[in-house]
Amino acid sequence: MQDQNTPTLRANQLRDKPPITRRRFPKQLTPWLFMAPALLLFSLYVLYPIISSFILSFYNWDGMGDKVWVGFGNYVELFDSETFWIALKNNIIWMLLFMLAPPIGLAIALFLNQEVRGIRLVKALFFFPFVISQVVIGLVFTWFYDPNLGLLNSILEVFGIQTIALLSSEEYVTYGIIAAGLWPQIAYCMILYLTGLNSLSPDQIEAARLDRAKGLKMLRYIILPQLSPATFIAVVVTVIGALRSFDLVATMTAGGPWGSSTVLAYMMYEESIFNYRMGYGAAVAVVLFLIMAVYIAYFLTRMLRSES
Amino acid sequence: MYPKSIKNSSRFVNVAYRISLPITILLWLMPLAAVMMTSIRSIQDINQGNYWGWPTSFNFIENYMMVFQSTEMGQYLLNSILITIPAVMGAVALSTLAGFALAKYKFKANIWMLAIFIGGNFVPFQILMIPVRDLTISLGLYDTHMGLIMFHIAFQTGFCTLFMRNFIVGLPNELLESARVDGVSEFKIFWHIVLPLVRPALAALSVLVFTFIWNDYFWALVLVQSDTVRPVTAGLSSLQGQWLASWNLISAGAVVAALPPVTLFFAMQRHFIAGLTLGATKG
Numbered sequence: 001m002q003d004q005n006t007p008t009l010r011a012n013q014l015r016d017k018p019p020i021t022r023r024r025f026p027k028q029l030t031p032w033l034f035m036a037p038a039l040l041l042f043s044l045y046v047l048y049p050i051i052s053s054f055i056l057s058f059y060n061w062d063g064m065g066d067k068v069w070v071g072f073g074n075y076v077e078l079f080d081s082e083t084f085w086i087a088l089k090n091n092i093i094w095m096l097l098f099m100l101a102p103p104i105g106l107a108i109a110l111f112l113n114q115e116v117r118g119i120r121l122v123k124a125l126f127f128f129p130f131v132i133s134q135v136v137i138g139l140v141f142t143w144f145y146d147p148n149l150g151l152l153n154s155i156l157e158v159f160g161i162q163t164i165a166l167l168s169s170e171e172y173v174t175y176g177i178i179a180a181g182l183w184p185q186i187a188y189c190m191i192l193y194l195t196g197l198n199s200l201s202p203d204q205i206e207a208a209r210l211d212r213a214k215g216l217k218m219l220r221y222i223i224l225p226q227l228s229p230a231t232f233i234a235v236v237v238t239v240i241g242a243l244r245s246f247d248l249v250a251t252m253t254a255g256g257p258w259g260s261s262t263v264l265a266y267m268m269y270e271e272s273i274f275n276y277r278m279g280y281g282a283a284v285a286v287v288l289f290l291i292m293a294v295y296i297a298y299f300l301t302r303m304l305r306s307e308s
Numbered sequence: 309m310y311p312k313s314i315k316n317s318s319r320f321v322n323v324a325y326r327i328s329l330p331i332t333i334l335l336w337l338m339p340l341a342a343v344m345m346t347s348i349r350s351i352q353d354i355n356q357g358n359y360w361g362w363p364t365s366f367n368f369i370e371n372y373m374m375v376f377q378s379t380e381m382g383q384y385l386l387n388s389i390l391i392t393i394p395a396v397m398g399a400v401a402l403s404t405l406a407g408f409a410l411a412k413y414k415f416k417a418n419i420w421m422l423a424i425f426i427g428g429n430f431v432p433f434q435i436l437m438i439p440v441r442d443l444t445i446s447l448g449l450y451d452t453h454m455g456l457i458m459f460h461i462a463f464q465t466g467f468c469t470l471f472m473r474n475f476i477v478g479l480p481n482e483l484l485e486s487a488r489v490d491g492v493s494e495f496k497i498f499w500h501i502v503l504p505l506v507r508p509a510l511a512a513l514s515v516l517v518f519t520f521i522w523n524d525y526f527w528a529l530v531l532v533q534s535d536t537v538r539p540v541t542a543g544l545s546s547l548q549g550q551w552l553a554s555w556n557l558i559s560a561g562a563v564v565a566a567l568p569p570v571t572l573f574f575a576m577q578r579h580f581i582a583g584l585t586l587g588a589t590k591g
Contacts, residue, residue, distance in 0.1 A: 022500060028415060030494050031418075032409070033423065034408055034409035034413075034498070037402050038402040038406035038425075039405055041402065041462040042424075042466065044462065045436070045440060045459055045462030046428040046431070046436060046462060047442070049435070050431065050435055050436065052439035053435045053437075054438070066330070079375050101388045110310075113310070114325065115313060115316075116325065118330075120328050124410070124573075124574065126336060128582075129337075131519060131570055132566045133522070133523035133569075134525060135541045138341045138545075139544070139548065140340060140342070140343050140562070143343070143555070147557055148357070151338070151342060158477040159449070191584060192584075197310065197399065205309070212318040218310070230585075243353070243432065244432055246525075247525045248528065250529075250545075252331075268434040269434065273529075273530070282438055285434040286435065289431060289432055292430065293510075295430075299428060299430070303426065304422075307419070
């Protein structure tokens with residue numbers, strides 16, 4: 001739209017404004033002046049650090065002394081380390097299980113998309129977990145899983161199932177943390193779908209109903225295609241959320257027991273802050289960044305295509 | 309409407325649906341309800357393992373008083389406020405300017421700038437961690453409120469710029485043009501025409517970003533080390549280490565930490581959801 005405006009604007013300016021103002025203040029500069037403060041801070045705190053981390057990953061550095069060039073040394077060590085593969089495997093499990101969030105969110109949204117009294121409050125309460133800090137969620141679930149006093153084991157006892165100390169079990173700990181992470185993630189997906197359901201085209205649904213489309217068929221062929229923008233955002237946000245997982249791992253287990261629940265984000269933090277291996281930590285961060293870059297690029301191309 | 313409205317269904321379906329709602333809510337929020345219950349229990353209840361039954365006494369006032377008296381929770385809460393409010397204002401201000409530039413000016417790099425702002429918003433924090441920490445130290449801002457404020461402003465600007473840009477794009481061009489014809493300067497156009505029109509978007513964005521920044525945990529760990537600066541998220545987890553067995557106290561602390569964003573959410577629900585579901589309805 002702006003395309004057509006620009007020439008007329010220029011013409012107007014030529015007519016109305018004295019040439020001196022134009023020379024002092026070229027038109028092309030205006031948007032950059034408006035962007036300058038944001039761009040400056042963003043470059044300093046986001047763009048430059050990304051490049052800087054890439055460079056740092058080729059050095060050994062304890063955070064204080066001199067940096068020592070090691071080439072791909074950090075990466076070679078990383079790919080040989082057992083912790084890295086555990087973290088990567090856990091990240092993949094996170095991603096796969098997090099993919100449950102969009103369908104469950106959709107199911108809840110379908111369940112709640114009715115007009116009865118108090119439904120607004122019900123929807124808000126379902127969304128509630130998303131608003132709370134992950135630290136609080138980690139705390140709530142640590143406690144829920146507690147082997148002595150947790151509700152989980154009380155429930156298991158009622159059903160006569162062997163109780164377990166979920167967060168101290170190398171085998172189950174990651175699943176326990178993921179369940180906690182799914183809670184707010186489902187809430188987020190639900191709200192995306194509720195918004196999507198609100199803007200369905202009534203004509204198409206009526207037409208499909210006249211053709212006797214029903215239940216799952218209706219959902220599959222009429223509703224889901226219309227919900228695809230919501231699905232797209234839900235999936236992207238869920239993947240990114242799974243890869244970003246840090247808060248819950250840090251608060252619930254600190255990567256334990258014996259590093260079995262660590263993820264790349266936590267491993268990076270641990271290596272840099274506790275072991276003073278900044279270069280090695282940066283290498284972990286670069287790997288995580290590259291995995292995420294695939295999704296970011298996918299998201300951006302789709303989004304920008306719809307813009308133009 | 310999909311699924312079909314149950315209004316026309318049988319009485320049985322209607323009653324069953326209405327009964328099922330509070331039950332599912334109860335199940336969904338059970339972990340949270342337990343924390344709230346525990347935050348008003350006595351220490352006797354805790355020691356006897358009465359975690360999930362009815363409390364023998366209600367110690368609402370005692371427990372919450374104790375959180376503020378014998379822990380640093382009051383200080384943490386204050387720190388969170390001192391960090392979050394300026395950071396929200398800064399991010400919203402910068403991104404309104406940038407969003408206006410991206411929405412209403414056609415220039416070559418426009419779409420690329422937008423892509424950079426959006427992409428930057430999705431990067432993992434860890435790739436920023438070491439350089440941002442070094443930068444903060446060399447600016448003399450390590451372990452200060454300002455250190456966190458600066459980072460949050462910079463990082464949130466990415467998402468905020470996208471948000472403001474999408475809102476400002478919808479404003480009619482004619483309005484700006486007629487002002488230009490009258491010789492009004494570009495900044496005055498922004499200040500007197502655009503700004504009053506974007507007020508509803510500013511409210512929505514502020515609520516959302518407030519929650520994001522308030523709930524940040526990672527940067528609170530990385531850029532802060534003393535209690536006089538530490539925000540409530542990091543504070544809560546250090547509390548957990550110190551008061552291991554006093555679950556009633558810790559859960560009261562958790563409720564206190566969660567309260568400000570929750571209150572804001574319920575007060576401004578519509579704005580909040582509008583911000584969060586940006587793009588969920590259009591392709």
